[in-house]
Structure formats: structure tokens, C-alpha cells
Amino acid sequence: MLSTRRRYSKRWARELRQSLGLGSRVEIRVLGLTPPNRLLPVSRFYVTDPSNLPYRPCVEAPVRRRRTPPVSLRDRAATAVRGVRNTYLTLVGSDVRDKASHHFAVACGTSRLPKELAQWADVAVAMDDKATLGAVRLAHRVPETPFAFRPGLARRVLQIRGVQLPEIPETPRRVMTQEQVEIAPMPMIADEPIRLLIAPANFAGQAHAWAQVVNQRVQGAAAHNFKNSHAPIHYDNDLAVDESVFATNLQWRRDWRRHVKSSYTHVLIEAGFPIFGLGQSRAIDHARELQASGLRVAMLAHGSDVRIPSIHAANEQWAPYDAMPPELVRAMEIRAQGVVAEMATLEGQCFVSTPGLLEFVPQAVVLPTTISVDRWRSDEPVMHRTVPVVAFAPTSVQKGPQHIDPVLTKLESEGLITYRRVEKVPVAEMPEVYGTADIVVDQIGVADYGVAACEAMAAGRVVVSHVAASVRESVQRTTGHELPIVQADPLSLEAVIRSLLHDREVARAAAAAGPAFVSEVHDGRASAAVLEPWLRS
Amino acid sequence: MSAADGTNRTPHILYVCWGFPPCRGSGVFRGLATANALADEGFAVTVITADRETFLRNTGADTSLETRVRDDITVVRVPFQWPSNEEELLLWTEDRVKDPAEWLRQWNAACLETFPENRYGAWAPAIIAAAEQVHATTPIDLVICTANPNVACVVGEALHRIHGIPHIVDQRDAWTLNVLTDLVDFPDGTPVAKAERAFIESAAECWYVNEPIRRWYANNYPDHAAKMYVVMNGYDEEFAPTPHRERPPGVGVAREGLTFGYVGTISAAVPLAETFDAWLEARESSPLLARSRAEFWGHLGFFTREEVRLHALFQAATDWDVDYRGPVGKTQIAEVYGSFDVLLFLAARGKYVTSGKVFEYMATGLPIVSAHEPDIAARDVLQGYPLWFQPTDLSPGALSEAMIAAGEAALTTDPVVRQACIDHARQFERSRQLVAPLARLHGLVERHRESQSLRGAR
Numbered sequence: 003m004l005s006t007r008r009r010y011s012k013r014w015a016r017e018l019r020q021s022l023g024l025g026s027r028v029e030i031r032v033l034g035l036t037p038p039n040r041l042l043p044v045s046r047f048y049v050t051d052p053s054n055l056p057y058r059p060c061v062e063a064p065v066r067r068r069r070t071p072p073v074s075l076r077d078r079a080a081t082a083v084r085g086v087r088n089t090y091l092t093l094v095g096s097d098v099r100d101k102a103s104h105h106f107a108v109a110c111g112t113s114r115l116p117k118e119l120a121q122w123a124d125v126a127v128a129m130d131d132k133a134t135l136g137a138v139r140l141a142h143r144v145p146e147t148p149f150a151f152r153p154g155l156a157r158r159v160l161q162i163r164g165v166q167l168p169e170i171p172e173t174p175r176r177v178m179t180q181e182q183v184e185i186a187p188m189p190m191i192a193d194e195p196i197r198l199l200i201a202p203a204n205f206a207g208q209a210h211a212w213a214q215v216v217n218q219r220v221q222g223a224a225a226h227n228f229k230n231s232h233a234p235i236h237y238d239n240d241l242a243v244d245e246s247v248f249a250t251n252l253q254w255r256r257d258w259r260r261h262v263k264s265s266y267t268h269v270l271i272e273a274g275f276p277i278f279g280l281g282q283s284r285a286i287d288h289a290r291e292l293q294a295s296g297l298r299v300a301m302l303a304h305g306s307d308v309r310i311p312s313i314h315a316a317n318e319q320w321a322p323y324d325a326m327p328p329e330l331v332r333a334m335e336i337r338a339q340g341v342v343a344e345m346a347t348l349e350g351q352c353f354v355s356t357p358g359l360l361e362f363v364p365q366a367v368v369l370p371t372t373i374s375v376d377r378w379r380s381d382e383p384v385m386h387r388t389v390p391v392v393a394f395a396p397t398s399v400q401k402g403p404q405h406i407d408p409v410l411t412k413l414e415s416e417g418l419i420t421y422r423r424v425e426k427v428p429v430a431e432m433p434e435v436y437g438t439a440d441i442v443v444d445q446i447g448v449a450d451y452g453v454a455a456c457e458a459m460a461a462g463r464v465v466v467s468h469v470a471a472s473v474r475e476s477v478q479r480t481t482g483h484e485l486p487i488v489q490a491d492p493l494s495l496e497a498v499i500r501s502l503l504h505d506r507e508v509a510r511a512a513a514a515a516g517p518a519f520v521s522e523v524h525d526g527r528a529s530a531a532v533l534e535p536w537l538r539s
Numbered sequence: 540m541s542a543a544d545g546t547n548r549t550p551h552i553l554y555v556c557w558g559f560p561p562c563r564g565s566g567v568f569r570g571l572a573t574a575n576a577l578a579d580e581g582f583a584v585t586v587i588t589a590d591r592e593t594f595l596r597n598t599g600a601d602t603s604l605e606t607r608v609r610d611d612i613t614v615v616r617v618p619f620q621w622p623s624n625e626e627e628l629l630l631w632t633e634d635r636v637k638d639p640a641e642w643l644r645q646w647n648a649a650c651l652e653t654f655p656e657n658r659y660g661a662w663a664p665a666i667i668a669a670a671e672q673v674h675a676t677t678p679i680d681l682v683i684c685t686a687n688p689n690v691a692c693v694v695g696e697a698l699h700r701i702h703g704i705p706h707i708v709d710q711r712d713a714w715t716l717n718v719l720t721d722l723v724d725f726p727d728g729t730p731v732a733k734a735e736r737a738f739i740e741s742a743a744e745c746w747y748v749n750e751p752i753r754r755w756y757a758n759n760y761p762d763h764a765a766k767m768y769v770v771m772n773g774y775d776e777e778f779a780p781t782p783h784r785e786r787p788p789g790v791g792v793a794r795e796g797l798t799f800g801y802v803g804t805i806s807a808a809v810p811l812a813e814t815f816d817a818w819l820e821a822r823e824s825s826p827l828l829a830r831s832r833a834e835f836w837g838h839l840g841f842f843t844r845e846e847v848r849l850h851a852l853f854q855a856a857t858d859w860d861v862d863y864r865g866p867v868g869k870t871q872i873a874e875v876y877g878s879f880d881v882l883l884f885l886a887a888r889g890k891y892v893t894s895g896k897v898f899e900y901m902a903t904g905l906p907i908v909s910a911h912e913p914d915i916a917a918r919d920v921l922q923g924y925p926l927w928f929q930p931t932d933l934s935p936g937a938l939s940e941a942m943i944a945a946g947e948a949a950l951t952t953d954p955v956v957r958q959a960c961i962d963h964a965r966q967f968e969r970s971r972q973l974v975a976p977l978a979r980l981h982g983l984v985e986r987h988r989e990s991q992s993l994r995g996a997r
Contacts, residue, residue: 134628137628141628142629159627162595250812279816335722336722
């Protein structure tokens, strides 16, 4: 194996033999750049020595932990090499990997030991991109030995060369072992006439929030939310399971299906996702199955699940799709078209969580996002700093960071603002982040407003965003309130922020309108009022 | 038939088919059967295909298939580059090594510039040159090009444009239309749509594997609808399973249970999880199924997230007597079918989906449980098969009922009904699909030769 890794992880070591696909009875020798930092399942380890120009010998390094004292002259030489290596790394700096890789390649092309190693081997493998040049040069020196581009190809190159290999049971690289996955018990719902399940997305904690709203505000109703999780969970759920369980635990799937059908009277299916488990079934298939079992079913869209890119781009100048990989946009198009079609065929109620989505699901009713106004309230004065803080959380390309970052960076370079780019902040700390900012830029691209904008408004900050006129009109019409988000697009964002910095009173007034608006529209009362007719129908 | 040069030359058909023996892909059987059928019909046949190394290195090869090619067929192998699959570094240049991803990106871009088909486009100039050489040696009277890949069709279009030779586009599947999503992947004006239009407009005939696909093309090319035909796949007699004409032994006596079987590629597109959900339910409801087992044979990948999930599903399902047995070669397949009592027909969603295995399934005469959305093209083929059990949907309740009914049918169905199944299947034997198309070919060739002789007389 040829490798330019500087460190070898436990996982690398653990998966080494499996990745080769040659069975367990294989002897491995490694030609590397740096001695191993941990015990590896190899018989020999050699390192190239970049310090000795022009002749670059390779020396053997001990296949043991770094702290183990060397026991032979050769081992002492390897230790010396490590010392030189580390010194070299310190001195040369950031391009050390390219230079070191170059030296590795020269060693492979000129030194005796790499050639001997290649002649010894039945197959040689380049373990990473930067080892590939060295591997190619060595392949030309020793053409009788096949050189594979990656470990997983070692078996193939041997078979292509006509080498008979023992059959080995093939196993997937990543095995979902459910023994390690803790499965929460299915919750029992209160014995009310109306029992609602909202599943399986809980984006931005909304499903759980709506369930709480029903529990607290709809007489004779109880609600749960359920989440199928493939990532760390940031929000509360009544029940959440790991995706591996949702997809492949047959017993759990069977029990969950029976639990849902026997426990609930109403199911709200989110984002076009199936709720009984992953597979080929769509949300509409599970909806019909539930309806056949006597349950009332509605579907709800959150955002990109129904925001069809081709339609959005045709109607919205600042649609974000040019900044996204075409294959991703294509996948979004297919999915959104599918979910819209399913919602159109559902014999039941449809909801959308933001007014902008009515463009795609016109038969739906807006189910307002719900937040805890108290949690987001901030007593920090707004726009009192000499240099205000402007926060922007680029959680996705759809927020338009390519438009927003340059403007905020420029204003910061002029000393006018402090730009707080919010990344990798735990959900629990976001009230503090928004609550201590002056201005929050929400997004430019989706032409709508969602949970993040509501949170910033509840915190009493100035919220700047691009919201389509049609959305503002819809909000005014349905709530009687003007949406207190300061309008900006890529062309006007800089001027808008400069204006807010210049006219602090106007900015404070915009900020002050936020908590009142959120309290009226997004504290849960409006959501309960929207859900109740459906629950009682 | 007299040629323009006055000799009684056997009509010469050029058949372009990338995946030809020893290629091991499932599409090879259509190519093999078509070439042999053309030769059986009395045509002189030259096949242009990829070099053997392409299949040995990349797709997997079954060299035994080469012995099935008629001796009188001339096979011209045109080297095919597949750099994304070149795992041996000896074949790499140092340019490529410097930035393999960028090198590949540039290669793919150049490939698409040549012909708008990922990976295959670069083959176009070489196969056109090879076809010109063939024509210069022995004049070609007709070209038939089988997709996929669609690049094969450039030969027909080019020879028609340059020499006026009629050509047939055996498109099989759709290209601009995505048969799984029912969306147009390549709208009008895109290079792919333009290429497809050029093929269709210049072709004498266009062949598709099922009526829904043919209908879609007929609707989108109404001026050319009259030349669009369905030429279905079918099962190959030489590889066909031995029909099960009798009930399984031990009927009426307590027996271990039945073997439910599946043969075919197992991908994320097939409803495996739903099948297992239903299997659990069926075993709870039926003592017969509770003591039965299910075997799955076929290729299953290992690297994508979806494939890992499928492996995990099989792992979970072993507790319920489900066994994944791995890939099976064409020559062993009859033996595998021989061990089954009921067939599980899992197929992807999509009204354009027929799935090649359905024909082989029917040839067994076994009960077939459809584990797929009801509205797929395969339904048109299965309609009339006496032992077809189709649930209304893929819910565990509906699908498990179909499994139980099929299991009971396996025990109770008499030989008369089984024979009716076999008789129904016989119409889908592959050579029968080519009878009508082959009959039309003589007319095409004759008209071309007449036009050539008129041109020569002038």
C-alpha cells in the first residue's frame, strides 16, 4: 500500500483488510510518508525520507505506537526520520503536503526499496490521491505488478490480470447494526376523542410545537409528533427513532404501523415523507392506507419539498438555483413535483407552513409556524451600539449567502458593522445569538419567511430579508398585520443596511414591531385555530 | 435479390450493439437474439460492438455467450474507453494523476461534446469510422442500432445521411423521458433531445420494448408515429427455466413449507422493505407461510447508502427465513428456478416499466406474486397468466394476502392450469417478438436496393 497520510485513524486501521476485499489471509506492507501514529494490522511499514537530496532512501518504521522505544538500529533510524519529518513539517508550512507528496513520488520513481516492495507484492494499492503519482511511477517501473487506484479495486485488478482469488463473503462497507441503536418505546397518547399524530419530519421543531399547541389549546384533543432521524436531534420529539430502525427494523416497523392505526384518529404527514418506514412507498400510499383504516389524514409542506425549482425560478428573480449543483436542483425538481402531485391527489386537507408555498399548493391552508415567544424574547436594546452587530445564518445555499456575504463583509471592512456569521451554533444557543444582534439578515432566495425570521422578530431585532410582495399581501390579508420584515434584495441590500445604520429610529421601530407580530400570528393561537376545524371535521 | 452492382449479393445488415457477448449485462440477450435471428432470416450480418477487454474489465464477461453467436456473423470490435473504470494505474498518465477528479471531469466534458451521452459519447467517431470501413468492404443495405447506450444510433443516422442507407433505431427504453419518474429529463432544445430527434426523424423504424413507451414517443413525434413499433423482450428458450408442470411433492402431507423465490438485480428501486413487511404479516396469518422461506438471488451492490440499507434489510429478515443467496449466472439459473414453488416479482414503480425477468418468470408456470405498484407496464404482460396474484397496493395487508393466496395455489393448482400458464408464457419467447419486425426488413432492404439501382442506372 502506498499512502501519504500523516495520521492513521482507528477506523482506517479497522477497515483496512475489509476494504481490500481479499480476505483475512493477506500480508500487507505499507510505504508511507510518515510513520504510523497507531498500531496497524500490517507486517511492515516503510517511510520515505524527504531530507536526503537527491537520493531518497526509504527506511522501515516500527509498526507500533510512537511512544514505544526503538529496539534496533533500523528503528532508531526510523525515529530519526520522524524527527526530521516533524521538523520539516514545521518549517515548510501549508504546502507541506504537496511537497512531501512530490518527494514521495520521486522516491517511488527512483528508490530501490519501493521497487523491491512492488516486486514482492501481488498487488499494490494507492491509498489516497496524493499517493497516486508515486504509484503510477512505480507501476511503470514494475509493470508485472498490478497497481490499483483504491483498495476496493484491488480484487478487480487482480481478477482482470487473471489471478484466481478465493471467494469471500462480501459485506457492505458500512453495516447498520441495530444492536447498538436504542429504540424509544412508543408513547401512549391521552385518551381523548381526537388524537393527532404529526410525522415524520419535525423541521425546526415545528411538528412538536404544533402538537403542543393542540394539547394546550384544542379541547378534547391530544397530539404527538414523531421523527425519523438520520442526524443528531436538536428539537424535542414525542418519539424519535434512528433512520436505521425506520428503514430496516422489520419488527419495529410492524409494531409502529399497528400502534399508529390503533392509537390515533388523525395523522398529519409532513414533507411528503412516508411515515411507516422507508422503502418505495410514498406518503400518499401511507395516507391511503391510513384512510382505509378509518383515520383522517392531511398532508403538510414545509418548503423545498414542494417549492418546484423550475416554477420558482421562472417567477422569482433571485431564486437560488444557479448557485447550486445542477444534479441537486434536478433532484429537488423531481421530488417537489412528486410531492405536489401527491398532495393534489390526496382526498384530504393540505397545509403549508409558509404563505409563499401557496404558489405550489394552491389548495392548501397556511398553518402558521409556531415559536415560543418567551424563549426568544430579548431585553438587549437594539441599534444602540456605535457599530451594530449584523447576524446571518447561512444554513443553506437557498438562503442566498452568495448575495449576502459580500455585502456584510464589505460593510464590516468599512467599520460600519460587526458581521456575525452564524455557523454550527447549537439550537439551544440561538436565542442568545439573535438576542444580542441588532440586525438579522434572514435570506435572499426563497422570497418567503419562515421559522428563523419569526425567531429573530420575536427577539425584537431588525429583520432584513427578501419576501415576495404576494407573500406580504397574503399576510396582511389573513392576519390584518403588516409583515415587519425590512425588504431587501441583492441589488438593494447594501443600501438598505446603510439606511438602517443611518436612521436608527426607523430601524428600532421595525424591530419593535416584530415581537407584537409574532405574538399575534406565531405564538400558537393561530395554528390551533387552523388545525381545529380539520380535527373536528 | 439483385444488388445495384448486378450481383446476387446476400442482403447485408449492419447491427450496432454496444453490449454484445461476452458482455454479461442483462441487455446482451436482446442483442444476441437479434443478431442470430437476422442471420437465421438469411441476412449477412456484421455486428459492431465494443472490444472484449471492455467487458472483461468493466461489466463482467460471460465468455460462454460468445459460443452462442452464429459462426456466420462477423463481429467487428471497436475499442471503447472507460477511464472512470480504469483501476490499473499503469494505464494512467501523469496528467491524470495530478488531479484525477478534474481530469475525469474534462474527459467527460469532451465526451459530451462529441455526443451528448455520459461515458459513451466518445465512442461515436470510432464506430462511424468502423461502419464506413465495413460499408466500403461489403455494401450495407440496412443498419439496425440497439440502445442503450444511445451512441450506437449515430451509426445509423450517419450512414443514412451519407449513403442513404435505411436504418432502424431499436431504442428499447426511452432517452429523453425518464421512465422511472415520468419526467422529461432532456427537454426540447437540449443536445440530447436534438440527437434523439435526428435519430427518429431519419429512421425507417423505431422499436420500443413496450406500448407505454411507444405511445409516449408517438405522442411526442406524431409525424413519425406510423413507423414506431413495439418489439418486446422475451425469455430465451436456451436459458429458460424448466417449467413446473406439477404441484410440489408432498401435497396433502405435512411438509416443510414452500420456497418463495426472486431472481434479478436487487436495487433501491424495488420495494424490498414493503415485501418484507408483507412477508412478516403473511407468516402471522398463514401457517403455511410461517413454515415457508424466501430466497433472493441476484446482484446487489455494496457501496451506496441505499445498498447498505438493502443489506441491513436482508440481515433483519433472516429472522423470518429470508435468505439472500447472491448473484447467479445465466447457466445456473434454471436450477435455481427449479427449487422455487412461488415467484416474487419485485419491480420498480413506473408505468413504463416492464422488467425483463417477467418473461422468464412466466416460463416457469409457477404462481407469481406481484410486489410492485399496480400500474406498471409489466401488468400488460402478466394479464392472462392464470397464476398471477396482484395486490391492490403495496400495503402489508394487501401484499400478504397475495402471498398467502399464491402459496395456497402452489399446493392446489393442477397440471392443467400450470400448462395454461406455460402456454401463456410461450407467446413471449424472444424469437416470436422478432417475427413481424424481420418480415418488414426484407421490404426495407428491397426498396433500398431498388433506389440504389435506379441511382446507378442514372
